[in-house]
Amino acid sequence: MNVFNATQIALHALGRNKLRSALTALGIIIGVGSLIALLGIGHGARAQVEAQVASLGENVIQVSPGSLSKNAVKLGLGSSAALTLEDAEAIRQEVPDAVAVSPEVKIKTQVVSGNRNWSTEIYGDSPDYFTIREWDTAEGETFTDQDVRGATKVAVIGQEAAEELFDEGEDAIGEIIRIRNVPFKVVGILVAKGASASGSDQDDGIIVPYTTALKQLIGKQTGLRRIYVQAANLEVLPIVEKKVIDLLRQRHHIEAGSDDDFKVRSQLEIAESATATARTMTILLALIASVSLIVGGIGIMNIMLVSVTERTREIGIRMAIGAHRRDIMRQFLIEAVTLSALGGLIGIALGSSAAKLLTALAQWPTLISPDAVLIAFVFSAVVGIFFGFYPARKASRLDPIEALRYE
Amino acid sequence: MTALIELEHVSRTYPLGTAGVQALRDIALQIQAGEFVAILGASGSGKSTLMNLIGCLDRPTTGRYFLEDVDVAELDHDELADIRNEKLGFVFQSFNLLSRTSALQNVELPMLYAASRSGARARRTRAMEALELVGLAGRADHHPNQLSGGEQQRVAIARAIVNQPSLLLADEPTGNLDSRTSADIMKVFQSLNQRGITVVMVTHEVDIARYAQRNVVMRDGLILTDEPVTDRLDSREELRRWQQAEPPAVLTS
8 A cells, every 4th residue: 555545544434533633633733822922022132132232233352351450359340430432543553454443431421412412322432433333323423533522522322312302393404412511513413223132222322422521421430331343354353353352451450360440342252142032932942832732743643543443343344455564654644744744734825924913013023044943843744643653553563353343 | 275265383472561451362264165064153252353363464473374284474564465465355244335436446455466467358257257156247437335235245255356365255245234235145155155165254133153063162262062053044045044034016106
């Protein structure tokens, strides 16, 4: 008997008990459906995180002040005021593959524009910042190196801050805003970037030249919050990282064996830690869904065992007229796999619809990858083989004489 | 020429309790090709066990069984299945047709399990020929529950002969049928036997056994008598008698 005949017989047998077949397949449908939907949610979240991390700019390392040790008490990250403008300048001068360097200072303060006011983050950066973060203006221009040299009082404002400080439809370019009572001219508005990988709103902020920020708003003694360094390409990124570390250790007179008083993180590491969370979530969701798939498989096994018992006589007849054990085995295995694979296909359809519905109704990012669909389908077929094997084997081992006598 | 079936010192013991039950005790039996043999006996006489052995559904505990010179005791499950498929045809008391499957598909079934595969059209043609042989070509599309007992048994016979076996085995083929229909079935057996098919039939009805050429009577796992039938019944004669005995149809107003 070939597979085609065996499949015909299996489909025929399943068609005889339509309701029972449908209910049995339902277990697999729910299992695969939830697997597809949950994997979609997990992958969607991961893709979103990855997009956010990528939006920080590639080939970038961030140097932050490290822990300051006072009498063997470590005060935690950022406690050191170790990073200085001179450090940033030294990196720019002495690390050849560092194509863009931006020192950054930050304060949170009240900003006034006309009769409106808003509390927001003020960043002092160099024009390289916009290159490094691949961030364009929606209106106007970014400030220039000239503005940095002259410590000009100009500001580039984020989309969200612009909405809070100006009326809708009002042309903000050229307007004056007051930061700590210092008037700044708005020269540009940035395009919207959305939430960062850590969840903060990147569009709620104002960026001014770091020289202006230090001179007008903060005071020179403050250390830098961070130095952004962009490498020429991904290949030289590790070299740049190493050189920056060596340079800063040398400049900060750190002896061999002592800890750095700064911390260097590449965008890659940040991306990894961010996606790791999303991956863990995906795995967790997939595990939960797999449990329901296995429960569905047990349902198939249960019904197949009932079916074998009910059809003992049929098995006896088939054996008496010449069916081999493997013919009987194949017949029941194909039945089980048909149930689970059909359930898998329907589950894939329902699961992806459910994911689309979630995106439409709850704005959850979901992503149905072909991989997930393939895995879910193969998994459901494997469940069919695994849970169908025992009943099929039981059927094939029946004694024909006993089976024919079965009432 | 050697016999179609040759049993030598065949015993069959079922493991039951400590002693076991001896269903067959040292049986010797020869059946030549072309014979029509009835095996008679009360229940528990061992006739069903003998039938299962001849039908290659079971193997002797001791002794040897040659079917067309092949020692069956040495064959494995698959080889036995192939023998049942190619050389044997089974007819059962309770017909044992697959329900919700048409008569034609039931008859096609043995060809599906045949080692030499035939195409769907060839299977259909052969199945129709077998149904014609038992006079049921007109009912090919009917399902078993749409057929009378006699018709179901004839479908079962068509299924048994579709692979052109050398031996047709019937286990109480008329047990569930009335006398008139039994004569019908015996007619099919006798005509098949005339076409050269060997028929071995188990029955406990002496009347039915008289349609055969030879009667083997069993008791307690032993062959009691084995002799040719002297007053053999001809199914045509019997059927003619039934027709005459039937009251003429009367129109009621």
